[in-house]
Amino acid sequence: MRMHPSYEMLRPGKKFPHVWCPGCGHGIVQGAIIRAVQKLGWSRDEMVMVSGIGCSSRMPVYVDFNSLHTAHGRAIAFATGVKLHNPKLHVIVITGDGDALAIGGNHFIHACRRNADLTVILMNNNIYGMTGGQYSPTTPIGKRASTAPYGTAERDFDPCALAQAAGAAFTARGVAYNALELEKLIETALTKKGFSLVEAISPCPTLYGRLNKEGSAVKMLQWQKANTINIKAAEKLPMDQVSGKIVTGIFHDVETIPYTEIYDRIIRKAQGK
């Protein structure tokens, strides 16, 4: 019998089946993360996966890394402590749109500014799934949620633009439909020095999809396929042809000295070396 390629990185005996609903995009993102780590040849012992609270944040339980499932919104604060104390570890933060941008928004922007050497995978499904479909900071204006029965009155965040403005070294966006592109973006982000963000657009057919009449899980993925455009193609088109589409690819990529390295210099300075 041939094993699934992800199998060696999972905790199959212990913690499956997972909590994600049929058709959820989160499993696709998890697969992309695992393949990216496998490609880099990093060992499970040097990986730390830190998450907050929500559907996406359940991932660390399933992946056989060092795993730290923290409190709602606080994953980045914990991850900063892990990385700063032991900079040799590769620290991945798994978070969602509510976890990272609402309750954890302050930690998110300050980690960008500080340029902490973390890779944040923000799984954006435009809704609070775990609590049953309330609107999040990325629910588009006018879309329905259990707490927006007439459509939301609020505007949404663009997480990549937010991170770039706050000082992140690397920002990129992928979609669950294009798992291979997502995998490459995550691989690039993992090797990037400094704060890197990959926003992974992940469909929630059970709540967001039903409330907004977007159809089945397959239909939502097909919608992604039809409405996703890579930034390189988008740059050549007039604005009106890009509007309403999901733009994917790398938006921002600069060379920086990460926080941990600057702090190492401070230690040497304090010690008079």
Next chain:
Amino acid sequence: MNKDIRLLQGNEACALGALYAGCNFFGGYPITPSTEIAEDMALMLPKKGGRFIQMEDEIAGIGTILGAAAAGAKAMTATSGPGFSLMMELLGYGCMAEIPCVIVNVQRGGPSTGLPTKGAQADMMQARWGTHGDHPTIALCPSSVEESFKLTVKAFNLAEKFRMPVILLLDEFIGHMREKMEMPAPGELELYTHPQPTVSPAEYTHYGDGSSVGGPYASMGSGYRFNITGLTHDQHGFPTGRSDEIQWKMDRLKDKIEGHRAELLEVDQEFMDDAEIAVFSYGGAARSAQQAIREARASGIKAGLVRPTTIWPFPDKALEEILRKVKTMIVAEISQGQLLGEIQRLNQTHTKVVPVQRYDGEMLTPNEVLNAIVEVTK
């Protein structure tokens, strides 16, 4: 060797005590009257190869030390009332996930912004009951600059041994008071660091039998892979909904205190052998109580001091014995009766209990305590 004698603030002594204990990570947010601790750590930690980080708020402060501690650091944060309030959720996380760390609360007047530069002892109950859910609490309360140093060392030792956050409940009076102290020589005070597991990674359970108090546990990145969660979990650290496993976990947390009271409790007693009047006080207020008792003794009044340096767990048995022995107990505190409530809870003998309280931002004076002592002798 010459003695190393210094004139220090309680806050400075706390930072020096942390370094003595092997603290190598500090994360926090500035807040009066605790800020000197962060400033001292920012200066001194990198010299020792440790790391200091100023976070964006107190929630991130405690979050980052919990992360660092999970990766093996001896970690600390320091704050005051408003910041302590913000830390409550993650204090509970530290208890549930069994992560060692030290949280210093230099108490100021409250509620809300209250009195940033004036002291109080009104976070005693918050230290015990501030976070949600049943959980163990260890809180130590120094009455002098020297004790601020020594109890910080003890807080680290207990955190490592009991695998949980330990609270150092300072108050502004002690935090900002300057007095002479003799620095303990290296090796003079006992230091405890938790043992590392010796079993193979395949056999390792992060919350295995015997690891709750004094047992081995691994750090992230040490080759032992495990899961940490704030969800109620089994011995492997994986979330559970099974009532037998929930019961096991909750009893495990409860046993940290209930099974080790004698080890945790420390009550200092002065002039108590023949005392008819006991003054029960701790932290900054106990200094005034101490002075009042000396003056009372000088005028022939049989008064004594009962001063716990561990306020949580509360010294129930010691107190009950004293309540049986004395005619009157005076409870001196800088709050509206948080300490008094505990005494009343334990006063099965209906001994006369007299409160002496002050909560106007000023230090309770020796005269106020002395007046109460003299009053009960009439």
